[in-house]
Amino acid sequence: MLLLARGSGREIVMVSVSVSVEGLLGLTWPLWDRLVRRAEELAFDTVYLSDHFTMPFPPDLESLELIVALTHAVEHTNHVRLGPLVSPLSFRHPVVLTRQAMALDELSRGRMVLGLGAGHVEREYEIFGFDLGDVDTRFARLREGLEVATRLLRNDSPVAFSGRFYTLREAILLPRSPTAASLPILIGGNGPNRTLPLVAQYADAWNAVGVTPDRFRQLHERLNVLLTQRGRPESAVRRSVLFPAFVANTATELEQRFSWLRRKIPDWREWSLEEFTTMVESPEGFSGFVGTSQQLVDHIAAYIDAGAQEIVFQWFGMDDVDALEMIAAEVSPTVTAGT
Numbered sequence: 001m002l003l004l005a006r007g008s009g010r011e012i013v014m015v016s017v018s019v020s021v022e023g024l025l026g027l028t029w030p031l032w033d034r035l036v037r038r039a040e041e042l043a044f045d046t047v048y049l050s051d052h053f054t055m056p057f058p059p060d061l062e063s064l065e066l067i068v069a070l071t072h073a074v075e076h077t078n079h080v081r082l083g084p085l086v087s088p089l090s091f092r093h094p095v096v097l098t099r100q101a102m103a104l105d106e107l108s109r110g111r112m113v114l115g116l117g118a119g120h121v122e123r124e125y126e127i128f129g130f131d132l133g134d135v136d137t138r139f140a141r142l143r144e145g146l147e148v149a150t151r152l153l154r155n156d157s158p159v160a161f162s163g164r165f166y167t168l169r170e171a172i173l174l175p176r177s178p179t180a181a182s183l184p185i186l187i188g189g190n191g192p193n194r195t196l197p198l199v200a201q202y203a204d205a206w207n208a209v210g211v212t213p214d215r216f217r218q219l220h221e222r223l224n225v226l227l228t229q230r231g232r233p234e235s236a237v238r239r240s241v242l243f244p245a246f247v248a249n250t251a252t253e254l255e256q257r258f259s260w261l262r263r264k265i266p267d268w269r270e271w272s273l274e275e276f277t278t279m280v281e282s283p284e285g286f287s288g289f290v291g292t293s294q295q296l297v298d299h300i301a302a303y304i305d306a307g308a309q310e311i312v313f314q315w316f317g318m319d320d321v322d323a324l325e326m327i328a329a330e331v332s333p334t335v336t337a338g339t
Contacts, residue, residue, distance in 0.1 A: 018311070113205065241308045241311060
């Protein structure tokens with residue numbers, strides 16, 4: 001957990017620190033096992049896993065099947081929460097995915113988060129023959145999928161639904177998990193006119209991706225308005241932000257942070273540290289952070305001040321446990337703003 005002290009310590013806000021592994025970037029079973037076990041040992045709140053077949057551009061790299069990977073993690077951890085960030089309903093059927101999430105939530109004794117999204121990596125759809133559709137189609141399908149998942153999770157009796165993409169006829173998932181009604185649905189995305197209305201209607205958690213603290217504040221306030229219009233309290237939806245953090249106190253450490261990307265992406269092998277830093281921090285790149293642990297503390301504090309309740313580090317270094325340990329030791333314990 002993070003402690004944020006505002007002013008001279010008058011207000012203490014508890015904020016979760018989590019990690020989201022970009023599994024399409026060469027993740028293997030030994031690497032996943034090591035990452036998830038160490039993240040639990042270091043008291044990260046949640047380990048998320050992206051849900052993709054392959055990279056958005058060549059070369060194709062190793063990636064793990066989401067549900068199998070989460071099942072492995074459930075069986076080899078005891079405390080850390082787990083879930084997709086996010087699973088696209090453009091290639092996963094909401095009935096099957098909801099059934100799997102319910103089972104994993106019961107096996108993990110209530111540690112699952114069901115992250116859902118519309119899908120966006122066009123190359124994997126072209127390669128494997130899935131129909132991504134245009135933006136209108138993606139969000140229409142996502143809305144229906146959220147309706148299906150919500151009805152199946154929140155009702156102990158059979159439910160019906162008739163839509164363009166999905167149909168339920170007196171459907172119920174058995175056995176009923178004792179934690180199904182409280183399994184949180186997370187929606188990821190930054191769109192104020194498409195995504196946030198879905199968050200306000202269906203979600204228990206919202207994740208913003210690669211936005212500045214100022215933009216996060218704007219979206220946070222927009223979500224509050226939408227929740228009020230829905231008759232839901234602002235506290236009904238937990239707020240998180242996802243960004244990559246390449247934290248290093250020396251040039252040698254920074255080179256280590258970038259080493260995995262150098263090895264996996266041929267076009268980046270000759271880049272200088274300055275070129276990497278520009279790419280990571282640029283909105284056209286990763287919209288992320290590069291700097292020292294103290295600078296990361298200040299960076300996080302700005303998001304917390306803007307309303308973030310969970311900080312999620314987008315993890316590209318599949319073998320970089322050292323960086324997890326640095327964040328746990330030097331960043332997670334305390335963030336102090338305005339003192």
